[in-house]
Amino acid sequence: MSSITNLPHPGFDARVLNNQPSNIPSEYVWSDEDKPSTDIKELQVPILDISSFLSGQDNHVATSQVFRLVSEAVKLHGFFLVTNHGVQEGILARAYKCMGMFFDLPASEKQKAKRKWGEISGYADSFAGRFYSELPWKETLTFRFSAEEKLRSGTETVKDYVSKTMGDGNEEFGTVFHEYSEAMNTLSLNIIEFLGMSLGIERRYMREFYRDNDSILRLNYYPPCKQPNHTLGTGPHTDPTSLTILYQDHVGGLQALTNGIYRSCLHRAVVNKEREGMSLAFFLCPQMDKVVKPPKELLEVSGQRLYPNFTWSMFLEFTQKHYRSDKNTLQKFSDWLRSKEVIDNKLAGQS
Numbered sequence: 001m002s003s004i005t006n007l008p009h010p011g012f013d014a015r016v017l018n019n020q021p022s023n024i025p026s027e028y029v030w031s032d033e034d035k036p037s038t039d040i041k042e043l044q045v046p047i048l049d050i051s052s053f054l055s056g057q058d059n060h061v062a063t064s065q066v067f068r069l070v071s072e073a074v075k076l077h078g079f080f081l082v083t084n085h086g087v088q089e090g091i092l093a094r095a096y097k098c099m100g101m102f103f104d105l106p107a108s109e110k111q112k113a114k115r116k117w118g119e120i121s122g123y124a125d126s127f128a129g130r131f132y133s134e135l136p137w138k139e140t141l142t143f144r145f146s147a148e149e150k151l152r153s154g155t156e157t158v159k160d161y162v163s164k165t166m167g168d169g170n171e172e173f174g175t176v177f178h179e180y181s182e183a184m185n186t187l188s189l190n191i192i193e194f195l196g197m198s199l200g201i202e203r204r205y206m207r208e209f210y211r212d213n214d215s216i217l218r219l220n221y222y223p224p225c226k227q228p229n230h231t232l233g234t235g236p237h238t239d240p241t242s243l244t245i246l247y248q249d250h251v252g253g254l255q256a257l258t259n260g261i262y263r264s265c266l267h268r269a270v271v272n273k274e275r276e277g278m279s280l281a282f283f284l285c286p287q288m289d290k291v292v293k294p295p296k297e298l299l300e301v302s303g304q305r306l307y308p309n310f311t312w313s314m315f316l317e318f319t320q321k322h323y324r325s326d327k328n329t330l331q332k333f334s335d336w337l338r339s340k341e342v343i344d345n346k347l348a349g350q351s
Contacts, residue, residue: 092180185250189213242285
């Protein structure tokens with residue numbers, strides 16, 4: 001099982017590493033199997049215009065065509081492009097601007113929001129505190145977003161987190177990223193409802209399941225690298241979450257709930273020798289203690305369960321403390337969960 005450690009490290013500074021006369025440090029060099037390739041074919045993905053769906057217009061022929069396209073794409077590789085999604089351009093522009101402002105800050109300022117061991121929110125430089133080899137050439141800033149903010153008081157907002165960790169003078173960061181999270185929350189609920197309908201699930205099922213979601217917003221920054229063919233910004237993996245909405249610059253999950261019918265996109269991020277890259281990823285996740293299991297309509301079709309029941313908090317703990325996310329994450333988690341159940345049952349029998 002891929003290991004996760006809690007290691008002290010001197011910090012990641014791409015400018016310093018790029019100025020060293022020698023090659024980039026060995027801990028940033030990836031295996032030949034995973035190193036960037038130059039002969040990768042461009043992925044053919046459908047472009048989905050969801051304006052009719054969002055407006056509530058009932059065009060059966062158009063809707064059926066879009067359902068067919070998205071179903072084929074998600075069964076094949078799990079990726080599609082969405083247009084006319086209703087997110088205002090100004091929200092995207094402000095979020096992108098603030099993301100650049102944050103990663104341009106001195107290291108001492110960014111470290112004020114340093115991510116603590118086992119937690120979701122915070123700043124991380126190359127995840128060197130968690131792993132000891134094949135480190136990603138990137139920096140991240142992650143926020144926990146809880147849709148329960150609208151349902152009850154007392155839940156820490158994105159704005160609260162920024163104010164608490166970074167102090168005065170950074171109010172704009174908190175306001176903008178909270179606004180962006182709210183917009184992504186609305187969009188993700190629309191998309192997850194759409195995906196559920198394409199599977200033949202009752203229309204409101206997915207929206208109600210995720211209404212009180214406990215999701216994640218992550219800002220990714222990929223500095224230039226003098227040896228981009230030896231490292232990766234993010235290694236090959238499938239996101240251990242239900243749905244990812246990615247907004248990226250020009251530099252360029254859903255498996256358990258669908259009983260394996262829809263695939264999580266296997267992907268990685270490469271880095272550039274001359275230019276920096278940035279992206280915003282919103283990961284839709286269930287509420288922490290909600291039990292994840294396929295709807296009865298899908299069980300009636302397939303006739304068998306591929307994965308055991310689990311909660312999002314259990315899956316999150318597994319990826320944060322026990323296993324480094326990669327293309328085998330869900331299967332490894334299922335195996336771990338089944339073995340844990342066996343151990344728990346044995347202990348219960350001895351008590």
